[in-house]
Amino acid sequence: MLTDLPQEIIGVLPPDPAGQLDLASKIVNFAFAQKINQLEIEAQQLRETVINKQTVVKSLERKVNNLEVEVQDLLSKNKQAAEEQHKLQTEKSVLIETVKKLNREVAKLEAFKKNLLQHLQDDDEPGKLDRSLAAVDMSSERLVNEVLSSASKPNAYLGVRGSVSSMPTNTPAAYTSISGRGAPQTSYSVGVSSPPHQASAAGKNTAATAATSNDYSSNIVGGGLSSSPTMSGSHHSNTQQMDGKQFFQVARSKLSYEQFSQFLHNIKELNAGRQNRDDTLRRVRDIFGYQHQDLFGIFEQLLNKAASSFGGSY
Numbered sequence: 001m002l003t004d005l006p007q008e009i010i011g012v013l014p015p016d017p018a019g020q021l022d023l024a025s026k027i028v029n030f031a032f033a034q035k036i037n038q039l040e041i042e043a044q045q046l047r048e049t050v051i052n053k054q055t056v057v058k059s060l061e062r063k064v065n066n067l068e069v070e071v072q073d074l075l076s077k078n079k080q081a082a083e084e085q086h087k088l089q090t091e092k093s094v095l096i097e098t099v100k101k102l103n104r105e106v107a108k109l110e111a112f113k114k115n116l117l118q119h120l121q122d123d124d125e126p127g128k129l130d131r132s133l134a135a136v137d138m139s140s141e142r143l144v145n146e147v148l149s150s151a152s153k154p155n156a157y158l159g160v161r162g163s164v165s166s167m168p169t170n171t172p173a174a175y176t177s178i179s180g181r182g183a184p185q186t187s188y189s190v191g192v193s194s195p196p197h198q199a200s201a202a203g204k205n206t207a208a209t210a211a212t213s214n215d216y217s218s219n220i221v222g223g224g225l226s227s228s229p230t231m232s233g234s235h236h237s238n239t240q241q242m243d244g245k246q247f248f249q250v251a252r253s254k255l256s257y258e259q260f261s262q263f264l265h266n267i268k269e270l271n272a273g274r275q276n277r278d279d280t281l282r283r284v285r286d287i288f289g290y291q292h293q294d295l296f297g298i299f300e301q302l303l304n305k306a307a308s309s310f311g312g313s314y
Helices: 007-012 017-123 131-151 196-212 215-219 244-254 257-272 277-288 290-309
Strands: 173-178 186-191
Touching (some): 244 290, 277 290
16 A cells, blocks of 8 residues: 555655554644635635625615506506596597587678678668668767767856756756666656756757757757655656757766767767667666766667657667
């Protein structure tokens, strides 16, 4: 067996067998120690690798959790978007139906407009005009022009202001019941009061104005305004008359320039046939307001007189 060992090792072995065994034991222990150290180093490296892998795994797990949250948000948004899309689709269908209905209404209105324009063109033909309506239009147009020219003169209506006032507190009020076509009877109050010398001047001015009024104002005569004292219970009546010219002058004295201009514009629209009597009364009521209800009552009465005088043309 000694021949299996190199001569160099045999040369360094102790000659005593016990020494050789002791040397062999030390060599084996040294070899085991070297092996253990090597294995421990490898184990440490493996532990560090495992720790690194665990760190990577935890990072990946966090990413997975974040992605799951994002997926849930996206699913929620997708569901909400689907609901909104369904709602918008429903609204779109409703809007389409509404547009179709509006188009049908527009078509009807266009047809109505064409028929109305054709009707107005037919009515504007000279051969089909009613003579009484034409007479009212021409006379009232002359009246409006005359009133417009006299409205710029500050003293043109001073004689009339004393004859008609807006309900003074120290004099009895005169009440008149005015009834329009198809409208319930409504009572309007017109205060009539003036000192003796003013009343005399007003009477003269009224007579002069009535004598020079045109065809329309001579035919439109205010109905009897029954004057009954409110403090006493008697039914004694005093007839007060006012023609169209006087009414325009009194209205000019009480209304502002803008109100009076709007009032004259509505009169012209009525004379031109662009609006009917009911629309004119409604707009004049709005222009006069509550504080001039007495003027509106007189105007409605004058308009009723004009309609009855010309055979209900208004």
